[in-house]
Amino acid sequence: MRDFVSAPASGPEEGNLLTPINSSAFSKFLIQNLPAYRKGMEPLTRGLEIGMAHGFFLFGPFAVLGPLRDSTTIAPELAGLLGTVGLVLILTICLGLYAYSQPRNDDWIGGEKGWAQFASGFMIGGGGGAITAYFLTTNLSLLMAAHT
DSSP states (O other), X not given: OOOSOOOOSSOGGGSOOOOTTTSSHHHHHHHHTSTTTOTTOOHHHHHHHHHHHHHHHHHHHHHHHSTTTTOSSSOHHHHHHHHHHHHHHHHHHHHHHHXXXXXXXXXXXXXXXXXXXXXXXXXXXXXXXXXXXXXXXXXXHHHHHHHO
């Protein structure tokens, strides 16, 4: 697997000027430890981790800012859960379309089979993250009562 994060080999004509932000060892360490670039991960676990983060953090905008936030017929948390799961399914379909758009035998994630595993992990992780956020939000009063 090749190193994705590296300093440019030549001058500014490459379009990447070295700054303390993009060339420091700390920035390189952070970027290389993101699940998309972390070495030694299987595509399924990479997709699970990325999907879990997306599902968990996409729930909030759908629940708080969604069109059903003031609805009396459906709880806004449930609308947020359904909206997040719907978006995760759409994104999974897009990942599948991207995976099969052209053959990638030497791809960094393992070709078509790797992309299929990544998309499966993303869908499961995204749904799990959304469900986790939903249960934490709906049971917040119970959790706060147990804390005190």
